[in-house]
Amino acid sequence: MKxxxxxxKGTxxxxxxxCKHYSSEKDIIAIKFPCCQTYYPCFQCHKEGADHPALAWKKEQWHEKxxxxxxxxAELTIIEYMGCNARCPKCEASFNPGCRNHYHLYFEN
Structure with missing residues (x-):
């Protein structure tokens, strides 16, 4: 979907x-995966739709959108996203603060 x-991409x-996995009012971000440079709403959508394992963003890549x-x-850098207190810095929309519990799946520690 555009x-x-x-x-x-996703379910x-x-x-x-x-997406099918995360559908609350605040589940309004998609994450570009570094392995395929493709946006998915979540790690589960990537697992279901991609033909390869997901990779996490390395710390030295966190400046990328x-x-x-x-x-x-708005496309945010990982640094912007991690520092935005679960609110879009451009439009002020609230993001799901629980997403930080999955950072280890998307971003290298």
Whole structure:
């Protein structure tokens, strides 16, 4: 599905990046995976849709834009996303604060 002109792959993706696995009001980000440079709403969508294992972003890559706000279409760097207190710095939409529990799946520690 194209969201703000950007392709987001996954299962049952809605116009704000929610998916089959995460569909609360605040589940409005997609993450670009470094292994395929493709946005997915979550690690489970990547596991179901990609033909390869997911890789995490290395710390030296955290300056790259890899987070898509499903509300306004802003692309954030990983550093911006980690420092935004679960709120889009561009449109102020609230992100799910529980996503930080999965950082280890997306971002190298």
């Amino acid at each position: 969201i703000h002109g950007i392709e987001v 049952n993706v809605d116009p704000e990046t929610r 890899a987070i898509l706000c499903g509300k306004c279409g």
